[in-house]
Amino acid sequence: MPEPIEPYEEGRAIAATGGGGATDLAMAEAETLEKTPGGPKGTGPDKKPRSLWSDAWHDLRRNPVFIVSGLIILFLVVISIWPSLIASGDPLDCDLAKAQEGSQPGHPFGFNGQGCDVYTRTVYGARTSVTVGVLATLGVALLGSVLGGLAGFFGGAWDGVLSRITDVFFAIPVVLGGLVLLSVVTSSTVWPVIGFMVLLGWPQISRIARGSVITAKQNDYVQAARALGASNSRMLLRHITPNAVAPVIVVATIALGTYIALEATLSYLGVGLKPPTVSWGIDISSASQYVRNAPHMLLWPAGALAITVLAFIMLGDAVRDALDPKLR
Amino acid sequence: MADLSTNDEAVAAALDTPVRRGEPILQVRNxxxxxxxTQxxxxxxxxxAVKAVDGVSFDLYQGETLGIVGESGCGKSTVAKLLMNLERATAGEVFYKGQDITKLSGRALKAVRRNIQMVFQDPYTSLNPRMTVGDIIGETFDIHPEVAPKGxxxxxxxxxxDVVGLNPEYINRYPHQFSGGQRQxxxxxxxxxxxxxxxxCDEPVSALDVSVQAQVINLMEKLQDEFNLSYVFIAHDLSIVRHISDRVGVMYLGKLAEIGTDEEIYEHPTHPYTQALLSAVPVPDPQARADRDRIILTGDVPSPANPPSGCRFRTRCWKAQDKCATEQPVLAVPERFRGQKTLAAHESACHFAEERDVVHAG
Incomplete structure (x- = not known):
């Protein structure tokens, strides 16, 4: 009777290989456990292991996008702290007789409508843009992640109320809101603009922080900490925050570029910063009327703005890739 | 506040009294x-409401392993979370050394947590990826500083x-540098x-390779002897539960269907659901496989939001009669076996409990 025996033998063969494979695996595992003091991935015990953050940094250093955007941002930060390093003139020292004149020796970008040196003003304008961008982002990230993170962690009524408030803020068009709110402000400092950005920007971060805290909260290691008797603050600070902060950092970096662009937009519309503050937005605004006769007055500050915004967005993109474990 | 602190002290005193081997240490009631x-x-x-756990009662004796089996969604893991007080019970009590722990909070709860701990199912999510092994284990001493002095x-x-079979030099490593078995x-x-x-133990080995499962189970048995532990071992793998457990409870749709010693449950099951479950266990020997009694259930598990009236299993049971729809069977030794000295005389929640040896049939 060959026919009924055949499947029987096949079954045996499969069972035998399966069993053998399992033993091999068991032995391999036992070996890693007991015999190799170096450990699972073959690194020596003295070699310091890399955390996920240092893994991300390791990736970033090899990413050309990060290097290029990082260098641009570094340069911007340096010249916004010490603009006199590369521009010897005074941005407010203007000579109406030279208005709209083109490139000349000592004045490579020419002069603007008021006869001010465009090169000096472009260099000095970086300070305003970087200040507005960095402070607005810090404010937005702090306010948004604290409110959103607490809502995500505690849930309940507070979460419901906060979510509805975010919905309301999302419904306000940013430029319209700026026109309405900032037109009543007379101060010529950067603070009203930063305040406005924080006011309208926090819901975006708050939503992201809430979502990522809810995701992190459901992990078993948070339950494990709770089972050990950990307090809420320990769970939030030691377990949830480090694992939920990455998306907030990424979105904040990208948002930084958009805040710089928004400052320029608001200044262009005449409700943002006001002269005598030196800002790319103000210069673009005043140059736009003469764009046919003297395009250089518009192109230099606009180009600087475009490169800055692009650099921050590229940086955010690179950071996001480096912090995403799925791409590793 | 004075009331609360004396209460805390009473709890602490109760928790310090040792329980002798074979006496109940954890009593779960309804x-x-x-x-x-919500909408x-x-x-x-x-x-x-989703009735994830709906009236479960059992005792855990000091030094024993109580296995809890059942298919996905029957409420096993919720029972684990309730025992750990990670979820607040809707009703019922869990007595630890005679002290109801379901309503505790603050310091009293923290004291109980020193004595009841948990091993999680998924070793990939139960360890914080941003902490070293030393920090993960050492955190317990930060939370309970009285257990170990700082130095x-x-x-x-x-x-x-060392006790769990890992190299003590791994203390500065991160979880992602370990295999699943090592993480567990x-x-x-x-x-x-x-x-x-x-x-x-909430399915402590289901996420591991079969070869590694055995090592972890053996480790857990070794530790049980060494540290005089009592285990509640939740799993869906019947063979593993039989291997490690002294007693086994079978859950179906938020209720215990049957509970008894492992021999009573595996060799002399009286509840039709246990019989169906056992008949689905893979048998490695093809000859025995051909001979055994295979019970194939029809239909799906009903929704726990709207469980059937009477006996929960009646919609899929081949023995169901009108009585099953109207009368809820209680978990007790069935009347026909009462007073008898057979292994079939154990608690079973079925109106028509009878023995059927599915494993050795034929």
């Missing part, structure tokens, strides 16, 4: 967890790693750190 189903965005209104903590963590050992070391009396 435990229920209903998750509300509406701002004004939530409850439209029903001794590092050495204690290394001892624990770290999870067990964390559970052991406070020197607890009870460990709740």
């Amino acid at each position: 435990l229920k967890k209903h998750f509300p189903l 509406g965005i701002l004004f939530k209104k409850q439209v029903g 001794e903590r590092r050495r204690k963590v290394q001892d624990l790693l 050992r770290i999870g067990i070391a964390r559970g052991l750190a406070l020197n607890p009396e009870i460990i709740i």
